[in-house]
Amino acid sequence: MSAPVTEQASERRRWFPDTMPMPAANSETIGWWEEAARHRLVFQRCISCAQFRHPPGPVCPQCRSSEARWEEVAGDGVVFTYTVVRQAFVSALADRLPYVVAAIDLDGAAGVRLVSNLVDVDPAEVQIGSRVKLVWEDMGPALAVPRFRPARESDRARATGTAR
């Protein structure tokens, strides 16, 4: 990672409470969560056919190979679809309503779609197809969760000259 430390620090924020249910890792997803804890958004990629897949699994759904590696993406993406949650299905989130759950298509990882939250956005202004940018939410010493905020002009400026 070459992002300036100051920039990351300025975005170190919390959007959801510690009291919400935390994600549970299993033997197939633990590697993904370990990379996330280091603020690296990675996806499993088949070594045999180069297909990305998510969530992580033991076998490529396309070619059945079990050989895979993690590949990091920058965290730029597009809203594929979303929903605005207005009811507290999780009581710990009652005071965070409304919040946005979205499926994000990530640049540089064709075929994967990450379900996450959109933050720092008016739910009424969310649109399918809009550009978003990864932000990490540190939920604990060894747990970071990827969220996404609307892309800004400055994101585009930073991406200039960066090969995808």
Ligand code: ZN
């Ligand atoms: Zn494959």
